[in-house]
Amino acid sequence: MRGFVRFVGEILLTAGLLMLFYAGYEVYGSQWETDREQQGLADGLNEAWAATAEESGPDSEPLPGSADSRLYIPSLDLDWVVVNGTTPDDIRYSPGHYTEYPSSAGGAGNYAIAAHRTPGLFWDMDLLDNGDVLVLEDGENFYTYEVFQEETVLPTDVWVIEPDPFDDVEGAGEGEPERSLITLTTCAPKLNNTHRLIVWGELVETTPKSEGMPDSIAHMAPETAEAE
Template structure:
């Protein structure tokens, strides 16, 4: 009995020893794998992964910024246009500005309607960045609405202003309104030029050296969208002058019915 007991005890001891050795080997292999030296491939993979995350984040930031530039200022522009609309109505009603006085930069100059785009704006005097922040501006020194020469207007390529200007085609109507009349122009030419082509706002943009004989309207904006490497130019020619006493032109009657009185 003593011999048998000792033999079993010895076997259990060996099994326990063997199990202990087996349990110790498993974690030791894991430790060696985690603590081993990093290879060049590991470093390259980590670098590219980090760089990809940074570029992805930067791309999202740029996308949101571009969207804000195009669409985010819509409410601000609408509010400022409402203020300008009231200001120009009061100015025309009171006739406070004398005929020989110089227009103030940023003050209201006319109303501009584009029926195809279902858009209208108050055009201010001046084309400096602060002038056209919330709408189109009239180039100083160019003709007034309806006059012989070239009534020239600049506007930003944003959703609230001239974003869809490229949709205009020959024959489309553009209407200007001043204190006394509505002037209907029809698009006659579209061109894309570099920013140094200032002849587009000359009295006769098709022959800058000639004396103007036609009443023209020119709209300018950046091209392509979200860039400013070129300028999109829309030229139109006066086709009708309508006194306000005759009511609004049919093409814009639904855009500003409050002016039909």
């Protein structure tokens, strides 16, 4: 009987360790895959931005899953390429730009972005505070947004990505939005998906790329990262 109990105990211990290692990989091991995929997206995005306006087709619609912009969060020392679309395939290794409403980096409306709550993506989004800055980069400019509100909502609260989620005037949504907002969405709490953590920012500055990177993200320049 003692031998049987010992055998069962060893089986349970081994199973527990395997489950622990698997959980650890799910949380942290996927960060390597995210970093690898992000590098490929960054290379493609830089090539697209380097193309001439005639070659890129200024009036063409972006394809789902294609690189769209770059997002910097300097207070967390993080940046990513943002793709178009928020399907599971789109956001497996990248933040994804919601396409339910027309929006562009720096433009009027709400540039809303979703990402998984995993290390390498929006794991530490709860550390953002009012006054922190978020920077979007497109082919021509850097757009600096200032965080002004954070809220935890239910998954059904899709109003958070509307063109102006804070305009509660009846019929106001029928016209063109006047504010330039950015919205970040992810699961809450960590390792769960019962709610959504939302962070909003509003555009405060536009910096042409000909003037270099804004001071807030100057330390994140590629040459700086390589030197370190």
